[in-house]
Amino acid sequence: MKNKSKRFRPEFRDRAARMVLEEEKNHPSLCSAVMMIAPKLDIHPDTLSKSTRLHERADGLQ
Incomplete structure (x- = not known):
């Protein structure tokens, strides 16, 4: 089985x-927001969660 990254x-x-x-x-x-949005964007929830945390840090929200 190939890993499709x-x-x-x-953007x-x-x-x-x-x-x-x-x-x-x-x-x-x-977490529940990530679980709702991830399938709609065809992105793994862990990837979306990480992107969200990085976005928060970059904007100084966290």
Whole structure:
């Protein structure tokens, strides 16, 4: 079985992270927001979670 690794452009990662942070307002936790958004973007939840944390650090939100 081959590991199909995807490379996402920085713009995609930033947009996905902003989507999660916006959606977090409607969920009890960041994790549940990630779990809702990840399948819609065809991205693994762990990857999306990491991108969101990096986005928060870069913007000084954390």
